Amino acid sequence: MPITDVISDTQALTITVIADYPVPVERLWDAYADPRQIERFWGPAEWPATFTRHDMTVGGYSHYCMTGPDGATSRGWFHFLAIEPMRRMEVEDGFADETFTPNPDMPTMRMVFTFEPTERGSRLVIVTYFGSVDAMENLVQMGMMEGMRSAMGQIDTVLADLASFAASRITEAQLLGDTQVRVSRVIRGSLESVWRAHHEPALMQRWLLGPDGWRMPVCEVAAAVGDRYRYEWESEDGAQRFGFEGELLESVPPVRAVTTEQMIGMDGAPTRNELTLTPVQHGTLLSIVITYPTKALRDMILGTGMTAGMETSYARLEREVLVA
16 A cells, blocks of 8 residues: 555644655656546546546646446546646645536535655655535545545556556547547657647648548638638548538647537537647647547447547657657
């Protein structure tokens, strides 16, 4: 068990948890920065979490849902108040309803995570601040400490699993629910470079091509929230052509962009695409959470080889845009 000390202070309304891990600070930080990793240990072992949003930047939010052994669910959120990369982050943490709107009937907490190097690896100090004695007692009675011990006990397994999160892994798709999928890949380039490659037409036309044999003659980028974009691709022999269009719903450069997406000429509801870029030890973690109008459409799109096509594009992005 990595927890070495737990200190409860009812006068200061704090609980401090100290844990030591045999890995560098950078590896421990990445475990919290990567939604694929944090959801493998956040919460008790019996209540695994799924993160459908994880914007680890000042002002950003995370949304997660924990599912119990009987199918019951509990939803929560983070609001990132401060971040010092590889050293410290401060979040507000609370309960949420099915739309991830904060639940005003439940207490919220402020949590400060401090990452420190040690001779044998790294130390994580988590100080939780409560708004009142009642809130502190309520959360402790709800099993907060048992849940935290269980969660932090699972981190060792995640930290030891280097292969699953290596920068050399190809693009992967993970089902998050009946209508959602998360596509992830570590791009070996800076945060700013990856953001620029998604927003400058000349760069996009060099890498966003899918399989070989295609070009991108139309690349109209949405510059501001409310603007529309239009992308079209054409086979090199001119025999085939298709495209997508949509609206830019949210933009927080250089970490988050939310758009709708619909194939040109097709009827029906569009998808919602949430792009998040997060600095990690070996580059930039790119995550796209795609919400489809139906499960059938999601399965059909995945069955077309979408992930393989995206991997070809991301490999080209590294090779022709970022590495050069």
